Amino acid sequence: MAKAKRIGTENLGRFYTEGKVRNRREWRGLADTAYDYSRWLYNWFNMARIVLVKPRNIKAMFRYRWMGNYLAVPMMVDRHTQGLRGEHLRICHAEQDIIIEDVAKLLDKLFRADRRIGNDTEFNKKVVLIDENAMQSVMMGFPGIVPLSREIASTYIPVLLNQRAALHYIDIAQEYGLAGDVCPMPEAEAGLVIDDDAPIVGCCAIQCNTTCDGSLMGNGVVYKRLTEEGIPTHQLAVPLRHREDDVQEYAAQEIRNAIAFIEEHTGEKWDWAHYFECAKRVNFATRSRLEWMEMSKTPYPQVFGSNLALYTETNYMVVNGRIPLFNEADKKISALAQKAYEKKKLVANEYRHRAIIWGVQSHYYMDFLVWLLNCWGIIPLTDMLSMVSTKIIAEEDTPENREQAIYDIAWLTENMLMRNRTHGGYKVLLDELWEFVEEFNADMVILWEHMSCKALDGMHGQFEEKAREKGIHLVWVSHDLFDPRVISRQGVRDQINSYMRTVMREEPVDPSLEVLTDEESW
């Protein structure tokens, strides 16, 4: 028992079954197992408290096919905590707890507003529907408005919970005649509205361009449906070459237009005091993330892998300083990370390679980063979607800063995760990768090749050329983002397994993880 307290004492592959769930929970020593189990119970309790006890939410459970995936939330948390002990286990739970609570509140508000379920017309007057591809920074000056994203709730999160969650909607979009070679994320979002499976909410909506072919197509379909639902929709068009000085005035004007549109349709006025309060919290979150990244440049990284990726996606993209509780989580994570760092703690018992994870990651296999560490001793130091803006924005309310703030909101929006690297040119996608490789002292790049993301695939040869020149191991991992039928989770793992065995001539740290029976698993 005392032995199990140490990391790496159990072969983690032994827990997998051919079904949906594992055969048992991991034993981590008494204190950590009890703590981990308490969080499992807490998450059930929190979901029940916020969502399940309300009759309207039960009704939604039967109305929307994607709602069933939320039953797999505790299983998702278990996937991300595999092998963790002590401070690292607590960092992971601090993040998962607050993300789960935030998503539960999103579901509750969606169904309260939904014309088919709660149909709270007074509440709906203050709800603005936000496209999943839009940063919510444009909402930082509207304390009285409730921004909601129905795509986050119905497609984006369900795929994290159940790898097959989006397949039905992808098929619906293709049966309808839409192209099958586009990114499955916007394709699933288009399929959702074609299937009439999206809650009808909001007094108006904001759509934002990601400008890849699938996203433009998907937004067109969603826009048509919003129009049929009588929801006025504004297009927030963010410039592609977002690092160029000459596009910034245009980007700022787009933000002014979006604010004016929201004011017109909600009757709310932009509140500068509230904006600057949020800006302070955005800066706090940025400083915290920078602190964690500084640790990751040393031999003792503490906040990395899916702990960094999942939390950044939520905190940077959706929260934007609007929810004070996230700063409390930032503080907690930093304190735990600092404690572990001072003790020079490792997250796994063997570190062999330091890797930067680049490209758009497979959504149906987010715990791949945990697997890389446990199976092959590869530390996923940071990933492309976590390398978002690190700029400190204006946070004092002065006349000059009110003008600067519009540019700051535009900057945050331009640097939405994914867009800031897949669009913007050679420098942001290619050159900065090699700068990060040096900064983080990495010897390996794992390059996700999301096969439907043409923006990234076009540079395949240039990545290889540069990796050869720099003597960095570059491992391609193909996937199709939301569609595990094209490349399965084992198909993803096999690409690493064969590189590590044939090129690196290494044996796995934990051989039980090399081939897993998780085809049916949540």
Ligand code: SF4
């Ligand atoms: S993954 Fe690529 S293709 Fe898909 S939405 Fe993002 S940038 Fe567009």
